[in-house]
Amino acid sequence: MSEPLPTPARDLVVSFCFPPYVDTAAIVAAKRVREAGRPVDVLQNRMGSERRTDPDLAQIAGDLVQRRHPIPSPTLFSAWRGISSFTEKGVQRALAWDREGPGYERMYSRAQFTASHFLAARFALLRPGLHWTAEFSDPLSRDVTGAVRRSPVRQDALLERLGEGMRRAGFAPPTSGNAYEWAEHLVFALADSVLFTNEHQRDLMIETVQDPELAARARERSVVAPHPTLPPEFYEMAEVDRPLDPARRHVGYFGNFYATRGMGSVLEALQALPQQQRDRLCLHVFAGQREELEREVRERGLRECVRTGPFLGFLQFLAMCRRMDVLLVSDAVTTGLLSTNPFLPSKWSDYRGSGVAVWGMVEPGSVLADQDLTYRSLAGHTTSAVQVLADLADGPVLRPGPAPAPA
Known part of the structure; x- marks a missing residue:
């Protein structure tokens, strides 16, 4: 008797860092998958050059992961070259998977690292009926000392498409040229749910937004959900x-x-x-x-x-x-x-x-x-x-x- 086919995933996970790579970001993303309890396809970075692997981490999400594609983009955690490569290659894979199955209904992305939200935003613009939940592990545009984190964007076709998407949603793109600020604003303008791990993180991130309408949308769509605890x-x-x-x-x-x-x-x-x-x-x-x-x-x-x-x-x-x-x-x-x-x-x-x-x-x-x-x-x-x-x-x-x- 042949093995039954796995349940087609209706959820897409975009997480630059995901098991088997050893990183807190990978572990929390896998916990979120387990917590949701739905089959998923996963897009992640092929990051063997920067992170060791631990095969035991696969047990967190278990067989909920139907397909997993490590994208061969440069493992650069904030540089535009890495963000654009991850996004361009990842969106093609996401579209192919979407056509092969019944179509995605939900998408989850998580930062760290910023590239996750850029890819998710690009796919969300191509699939406007998709419900996108985006999580911030910590503030992106501020570090632990309160200083502004900076990484320059490049004025290319990807940035133009993302900017057009924000304008269609009724919001002006950032003018700072800072990839960290872009990642935050894309989520605040386009995501259906914005996940924070605590109220302080939510308030600190939203209070830096200068556009009061964008800040109001971020707060309206915000969900506070602490890191999951395993059984x-x-x-x-x-x-x-x-x-x-x-x-x-x-x-x-x-x-x-x-x-x-x-x-x-x-x-x-x-x-x-x-x-x-x-x-x-x-x-x-x-x-x-x-x-x-x-x-x-x-x-x-x-x-x-x-x-x-x-x-x-x-x-x-x-x-x-x-x-x-x-x-x-x-x-x-x-x-x-x-x-x-x-x-x-x-x-x-x-x-x-x-x-x-x-x-x-x-x-x-x-x-x-x-x-x-x-x-x-x-x-x-x-x-x-x-x-x-x-x-x-x-x-x-x-x-x-x-x-x-x-x-």
Whole structure:
């Protein structure tokens, strides 16, 4: 008996970064596919020159992905040459797939990276009946310090077609010549739904729009949807061989120690603890390029209570979360730089599904500060970090239980 044919996809996903490539953007896009629960075709960049692969990531979206085409465009994350090549090659593939099947009804695109929205906007203009949902992971035209990100567009046929599409929709194209601003304005003018991960991100991005009618449309079409959390079985799919001293409380941090995330205060806090409390704690940092961190750990005399490890594969990361007593996540430090903190770390969505206590190092009023954290301290504030570490060393570790499975 022949195998049944897969259900034709009526949804198109345009995500420059998508599994099996290892990147937060790829993981979140795959989670969105799983959350929606509908068969999809995927257009992505062939980015082996810039990102390693992890075959386990394919399990997130699973067999919902019917067709996947890695576009052989230059892996340039904001340069116009990469954007235009990705768009031109991708739209031809999208049109061919559209003709082969019953036709697409819905499209989802996600940035990072900006090329995703350019391709999606071009296809949406060619297929006006398509419902386009566009997601922003973070503000595109502003960086974490509030500075304007810039990447020049080129006055070519693609830009002219996109500008014509915006004018037909009743909005003037950007005059800045900045690809990041173009990506935002194309979405605000043409997308049917605009997805933000939190209210602060939405408000900060929309308040930069000078055209009040465009800003009003963006707000009217906006949807706030935090990063999805995977069901509990994903935390049991892998095993990680890492001995853990049963006499210590184990705190896990996954990712690099960024300057804007104030992680140096954790090491300062450990150093400030009395020796008997340090002896009951162990901080595990799983990161790339660990040399600088290991040097600082040696200089501070913390080698007995800080352990480093490499970046883990995604399923290994989820499994290791379950083995920790406490998981550490930190806000980006934006005070004095931005009017509001628009960043909600994507790791929070993974941590909350683990059933393990979470310690958040937060800015007052941030989105992370409003989450259901077990422990909290002020980002970059050593004294409050000392207090949390002392509580962990001396008291019982609270385990809130796993988050409810997605509906």
